[in-house]
Amino acid sequence: MSILSASLGLTRYRIIEEVPDSILQEVPEKLSQNSFIDIDDTAEERSFGWTNIDDFLDVNWVQSPPEKAEFFAFSMRLETRRVQPAVLKKHYQIALNAELARNKEQGKNFVSRDRKRELKEQVTLRLRARSLPVPAVFDVVWTPSVNRVYLDTTNAKARALFEDLFTATFDLHLEQMGPFFMAMEELGEDSVEKLENLDPTIFV
Numbered sequence: 001m002s003i004l005s006a007s008l009g010l011t012r013y014r015i016i017e018e019v020p021d022s023i024l025q026e027v028p029e030k031l032s033q034n035s036f037i038d039i040d041d042t043a044e045e046r047s048f049g050w051t052n053i054d055d056f057l058d059v060n061w062v063q064s065p066p067e068k069a070e071f072f073a074f075s076m077r078l079e080t081r082r083v084q085p086a087v088l089k090k091h092y093q094i095a096l097n098a099e100l101a102r103n104k105e106q107g108k109n110f111v112s113r114d115r116k117r118e119l120k121e122q123v124t125l126r127l128r129a130r131s132l133p134v135p136a137v138f139d140v141v142w143t144p145s146v147n148r149v150y151l152d153t154t155n156a157k158a159r160a161l162f163e164d165l166f167t168a169t170f171d172l173h174l175e176q177m178g179p180f181f182m183a184m185e186e187l188g189e190d191s192v193e194k195l196e197n198l199d200p201t202i203f204v
Contacts, residue, residue: 002152003053003073003139005172012177013163015147024144027072028065034169035059036077048078048161050169056137060136063079072142076151077164079133083124092123097197149174 002008023030036049036059052058053066053073066074096119099111111119139152140162151162163174 004142005152007162008152010135011151011154011159013149013151013174014177015149016173016175019172023172027068027142027170028061028171031066031074032060034165036079039079039081039133042094043125044063044081045128046074046078046080048165048185050165051075051077051137053139056135070143070145072140074140074142076138076140076158076165078138078158078161080136081128081131083127083131088120088124088127091127093119095123097118124155142161 005008029051034049036051038048039047049059051074052061053064053075054064056075056077059077066072095118096111099115099119100109103109103111136158138158141150144147149166151159153159161177169171
């Protein structure tokens with residue numbers, strides 16, 4: 001989903017710290033240092049990092065820079081390999097049967113627990129290497145003038161991954177802006193007590 005879509009789920013954040021100008025000047029460099037690394041030719045289960053919002057394959061910002069007028073715009077690219085449980089079960093059983101047959105030739109009628117664990121890991125790695133990673137892209141817009149960051153998903157796992165990556169990249173911490181925080185921001189800090197004492201209402 002693109003942040004320019006007609007409809008989307010959006011998560012709003014504020015940056016807790018005051019952001020120094022030195023960090024803002026280093027944003028392109030820091031994005032490049034934490035850019036997405038391709039895992040197509042590996043057996044890695046997951047990879048994630050920053051990429052160009054205008055082209056999710058452009059991890060070097062060749063097509064366009066992350067600076068967009070007063071904003072920074074970029075994307076978090078996540079790719080994950082998944083081996084279906086039924087497929088893993090089938091190929092693990094094949095490997096286990098072959099191991100048991102070899103053991104019987106040597107007079108052994110069992111496969112040790114450690115060897116079973118090793119076989120399962122080997123089969124998982126082999127199947128993972130044969131499967132293509134599934135891509136997902138989440139757009140990000142950072143507005144330094146108001147200390148706000150917008151992420152185009154409400155998925156809890158994607159949010160947690162984004163928050164950790166943002167902090168690791170910029171050494172800045174995010175706080176999600178829920179309805180309470182947004183109401184307090186509009187009405188002022190002296191409205192906290194009133195907001196806390198409000199009763200929920202269903203408008204039907």
